[in-house]
Amino acid sequence: MPWLVLGLWIAVLAIASPFASKLSDVQRDRPVDYLPASADSTRVAEIQDRLPGGGATEMVVVYHRDTGLTAADRATAAGQIDEIAGAHRLTGRPAGIPSEDGTTLMYPVASTEPGQDEEARDALVDAVREVARGGDGLSVAVGGEGALATDAAQVYDSLDGPLLYTTAAVVALLLILIYRSPFLWLVPLAVAGIADYLSMGVAYGLHQWFGTSVSGQSTGIMTILVFGVGTDYALLLVSRYREELRRTERPHDAMLAALRGCGPAVLASSGTVAAGLLCLLAADLNSSRGMGPLGTVGVLCALAAMLTLLPAILVLLGRRVFWPLVPRHGSTPKARRSLWTAMGGSAERRPRAVLVGGAVLLGALALGSFNLPGSLKQEDSFTSRPDAIAAMETLAAAYPERGTQPITVITPTDRAGAALADARDTPGVESAEEGRSGGGGWTELTLLATAPPQSAAETATIEALRDRLDGSYVGGPSAQQLDLENTNARDTVIVVPIVLLSVLLILVVLLRSLIAPLILVAAVVAVWGAALGIGGLVFGPLLGFEGTDPGLPLLSFVFLVALGVDYGIFLMHRMREESLHGAEPTQAALTALRATGGVIASAGLVLAATFAVLTSMPMVQLVELGFVIAVGVLLDTFLVRTYLVTSASVALRRRVWWPGRLSRAPGAPVRAGERETAGV
Structure with missing residues (x-):
């Protein structure tokens, strides 16, 4: 059976290989490629392409x-x-x-x-x-x-190699430290690399068949997800496999037991992450909408590889892959008091005090979000200083009271004269000239504002032009930035509730409870606020960033909610499993923490480290996104998931599973259809 799995993967990779190599050919990183089709500035760019030349x-x-x-x-x-x-x-x-x-x-x-x-x-x-x-x-x-x-294109083109190599190196280092084996770390790392290559082929197919937009940002995030989430699943599986090898003689049987034990949690967590990311399809912004399917592809490819290829390779290699810490059949791990035992002890003694203290801490950190810098301008979007940025800085200093960046207006040709006169009469317009005509009855006007680019005064001028020039479209770099901000604000209002509702419904079905899902969702929202708050304390004061990417709140929310609930599922699934086996509520919570705390911590470190790789990239929006998600994952791993959720479970006892059967005391009557079994 393992050899058959290997053969199938070789065939799949052979099919995917021609497509994977073409993904970079369809990657588009123009500002207009990130905008929605309905935006004024997008319409301007489309019509410009049809004009002569x-x-x-x-x-x-x-x-x-x-x-x-x-x-x-x-x-x-x-x-x-x-x-x-x-x-x-x-x-x-x-x-x-x-x-x-x-x-x-x-x-x-x-x-x-x-x-x-x-x-x-x-x-x-x-x-x-x-x-x-x-x-x-x-x-x-x-x-x-x-x-x-x-x-910008040169920066994005340079991401593929350095991003992949840096991510792989970080994951390799952490796996060596976690496994303390000279061989074992190679297996999940190689499998993650194979999953990443497969995801590239599938992403290219999505673009060709469904027109999914592909950008440097979305492909970079896809690689991060494959290595981060894939390694998380590998850590959970290998940990359970190691346990089963001590109980079972044959590696094949031990792997089957491990898959039965942790498979449901891995499937549920990957489904939750995929569902959260697919909610981005409701976004109007092309870059966000395209990131949803590509991120989902990364997660599902990682899932498929870690639940099929990784087990096959581990079974073929046998126990020796764990050398020098080989789990012998019939042996027991050395008992020692762990950090998770100590954390569980404090949660058991004073659960309400722990909850209140944690809530106050997260709330205080969230206040830092009010210190986030304003919207990111184009000249502030690089951490380095390329030639275009040097030119913009020189222009800003030499022409402080006038526009140096054209505003483009596309107007119907039969009304071009009136539109030109109206444009010249609009407050804030310094000059307006008629450009090319054609392209289906359109004429291009080129304007200069009296105010500097992307200033409040220039924004007011663009909005005044859009109000005044009925039937015309106003575009150009500053208009694109304005459309980007407005669309992100609209997407946040729409996508955030959809993500929360989707994740909540999945958790209700999985955990057979209303209270436990509400705890997990509230926890990840609190983590998101605290992570943004820490970003507000770091981006401007410490890193010197002049602005915040307009898409940061939405993207960080989607990733932190989806990935944070991922770890919650690991913990709550084990807690529910212990309860179904008859453990008392407090004991079930503490046992789950001891059993999964180390794995969750290791997985959180790996995932945080992979997203932290983005902070080494030369674009501010990538640095900000990587920082917020990495900090949020660490908060979720070491404070919320292992400490506060456990404390809440201890404080609520059986009520955490309300209204399911586990919420009632042993011996209580069971209604029809409520019987549950462990491992579901």
Whole structure:
């Protein structure tokens, strides 16, 4: 049987391999690819692609000298711009705009040469940067929407290798420390790698068959989930397998017993995580909606690998894979007082005091969320300082009272003249010019605001244009950021209740109780608030971040609720199993904590470490998401799941299982249909 499983996996990987290698080809990371189809800025980008020449790549070439530009500097700038205009198809002749202090000269440059091809866009930006060079105190930087998209794409392209290698290295180190074996750690790590490769093939299939959006962020999160969640399931299975090897002589029989014992909890927890992630399909934001299916694919591929391939390999390797701590048949583990025993003792003595203290601590930490910085601006989205960001910073300093980033308006051609006049009369608009026409009766207008990009004043100007220009669409980088914030706010209001209800219903069915699921859901919500609060105390004051990604609250909520309930299922399933075997409520809670505390702690450390890998990435939104989820998982593992949930179970005793049969005292009459068995 194990050899048959191995053969099936080899066949599956052979089928998936051609698709897995193509996933990066369909990855899209333009800002507009993250936005909903209904957003104004998305409609602008779509219509621009249909205009003569296709979508324009907009750049700004910035020349700067601290002591003031010289005549030679201006001549150099003019010569380089002429060379760029001669080598590429531009939408118009670039005109230099000097700053009032004479230190800076900017040339807006736009080209339809790349069209929708991202590789061609990157090649154009690189070619412009090759020409636009400074020296002897003259600095030159190429910024603008096109350059920023190129720099962001380079960051996302660089994530695949470093993210995978770093995640694998972190998991390997933790598994070596947990298992204390020179061989055992290789097995779950290799199986997780196989599951990750399979998930890439399935994700590509989802994109081809259903049009699921694929971004660098979603594929990175998928890899994190495969290694983090997959390793968690491996830890639970291997721990139970080790127990059964002491009771059972044949490894094959021990593995079957282990799968019967922990299989239901693993299936239930993976189902809960998958259900929570699929709730993101209700989001309007393309990036969030695409992350739901891809995250689910990662979880399910990890589940399939850890419940089939991992057991097969472990059975084939036999007991020797645990060397030097080989579990002998008939042996008993060395008894010792563990941290979980001590925690259980305090929970048993003063459960209400523990609950109140924990609630106060989590509430106090949650207050830090009021210190989260405002919305993240484009120029603040990198932890490093790429060329596009350097250009934006120079522009912000040299042109503090005017717009340096165009606002694009798409209007019906037969109303272009009136729309242009209305745009020029709109408060906050400095200039407005008519651009290209065509593309099914549309005309493009290019505007500049009097206010700096992504300022409150520029946002007011964009909103005024949308109110005033009926039948037109207002887009561009700042409008995209505004649509991103508004859509995230809408998605949070809709998705959060759906996630809570879905997870709650699954827990009610699984645990045959109303009280226990409510405790688990309340606990994960408290963890989410506390983790965001810690982020508020760290992001600005310690890390110097100037903003918070608009999608952070929603994505961190979905992941922390789904993954936090995951650990709750491990604990409560064992508690319920002990109760079904006749243990008293307090004893069942303490036994479950002792039996699962070590596994949950190990799993929590691994999962937190895998998400913490995101904090080493060069994009602020990834750092923030990885930090909040890692901190939340640690809080859930070492405080809430093992301490507060146990205390609540001790304090409520049988009432924790209300209204199921376990909530009644032994000997109470059983109604029809209520009989339960262990292991369900």
